[in-house]
Amino acid sequence: MTALRIRGLQADYGGQPVLRDIQFDLEPGDYACLLGRSGSGKSTLLAAIAGFVHPHAGQISIDGETVCDPTQSIERPPHQRGLGMVFQEANLWPHLDVIDNILFPLRARKLPVDHRWAEELLDRVGLAGHGRRKPATLSGGQRQRVAICRALAARPRLVLLDEPLSAVDGPTREELRSYLQTLFGETRTTALHVTHDPSEAFALGRHVAVLEQGRIVQWSTPATVYREPSSEIVAGLTGSFRSVPVNVDLIEENDLARFAFDGRAWHAPSHHSLRSGPARLLLRPESVRIHAREGAWRVHKRRFEAGLFHVEVEHPNGDRIQGTSPHDLSQDAVSIDLVSEHCWLLPADNHPA
Template identity: 35%
Template sequence: MGIKADFRRRYYRKKSDKKKGIEALFTLDAQFEVGDELAVFFGRSGSGKTTALQCISGLLEPNGGKIVVNGNVYFDCHKRINLPVQQRSLGYVFQSYALFPHMDVKKNIAYGLKGWDEKDREERVNEMLQMLEIKGLEDNYPSQLSGGQKQRVALARALAPKPDILLLDEPFSALDRVVRMKLREKIKEIQRELKIPVLFITHNHVEAFTIADKIVIFHDGRVQQIGTPEEVFYHPKNSHVAELVGITNIFTDSSVIKDDEMAGTLTIGCENLKVTAKRPECQVKERISWGIRPENLRILPETDEAISNENTFHACVKNMVNKGSTKTLALEIKEHNNLMIAEISDQFFESLNLKENDRCLVRIERDRIVLF
């Protein structure tokens, strides 16, 4: 059945400017529905993701709205319902694992099984040890475990009581890349097996797009977009979402200069930069924003022949960053006084033989332009 949420919470938090100690009123306004699927809460720090998770769990009380999980009302402002944490059927895995240091693995997993008879509790703990592949560690204490093992124990403890929903607050942020990859696959496997809603917070866009069935984008306390990874990645609704999914070259509030329905193209821009894009199927607005991913910019040697091509501009290399297998270039579009970021393979970069302050051409393919 999943979760239906429409709630608000107002609270004070420190401002992100240089005025230390200054607090401002912040409002979280969360509206979303998640079925029996793995949904990622994605956004920058302070966008409201963790606060939303804590409101669902009962650790924080919203100021208004309603939260329903599998048909059970967890919170309803009008009916004055606010179930305490212990009455909400959920599992919660914290970033810090929150294991009890004085308990061994077996006792940590069994902690949420109070009230179960001894035989059922023993069977359930063994099921969790098997599911999370930590059989043989049951007599170990948290101090004797690796980060990946601790996270598996925390997951086992959260899942042991058979919750209706699983909440994961950046569970893999402290783990190395290989361990993260293995645990991501494990989470997906568990969700498919148990068929319960899983809400997963991450800042890592690679993690978000590889694990999610659905992505909920947060920005400044608001849900900006909900959709599949493909919908959010290829069709961001606004510049906030576009930037979050890796579109670093963003041009907001451009004008529609020419709308050619017959050719299926749209010429957009302003006085200093005009491009032709593939026309969207929806109705075109007079003002539109667009962007291009850094990996989708084509860098060419500066030749007179190429400049006649559509969406091709003279540029100057202002800065270069070596990322190992790729190079990131900051390019100034000379005629238009715009800066664009490009990412190209190390091998292709070597073939161009570019240095800082060298000139080149930048080409933007029309079907690579993202409109929002």
């Protein structure tokens, strides 16, 4: 049975469309991330699933039960959807200790109180022995771990996480990512996690949905979204890249395309809609190797990071691309090689105006 099914979901705010024909399935035990810039509709989509926003069209089903369908006048209230939620801030009750904060959803729903499960959850997030402490005595990262335990206390059908790591610092964020991976993996809890950070989405999500202007423009594995973006907009949301115009003269098996660049012929994977003719070559920093040998490219700027020199070079025709080199390039004129398997070709009309 599908854990979450959304079909044709649409929602407006102030007469303006916020969600447009959203549809996807989430399988039991899956951890998916919704990735998009501010205003793309991520939090609105999460709020619609939770029952805080009322779509004007579409259906939402959780574990096979329809919880939202305007055409059938179905709109289950949030507390009847069997959900757990984690927000940017932990929002713990200050007058309750840690254990009672975790058990609060069970008491609120008049469900059996399971102290052993609450203690087990605390142990899994490294907070064993903290059950009788008050939230004010905990660090921000510890409070967020308690909030995650609280979301899982009632063994929900689905957990929704809205930017749960954005309010903590870098080292704490990395620690919380690890706890999320371990805890949700071990409990096989289905989760939908909203973030604007591609590294977070790629680290946590088994699947990643990219939202742009209220639409899901790509839904796939993290590797596919990064290596084979459906558009230059998606490429920009998921990491650094440059694109240059090229001409494709042949499409071979498995969408492998032959094209000319920098005076040489190359082969690279391409979007399934690509045809012979003008195209856009998408290059990540790992797609290009910069060499000290004399060439047509000139070094524009460079920086050292993670053991490599990251170099931006410019061609006399105005093209600028980024690449890497193990060496600090002292001369201005350099040459390049493409790492074909890390290149990606899109139709020329995909280029944003």
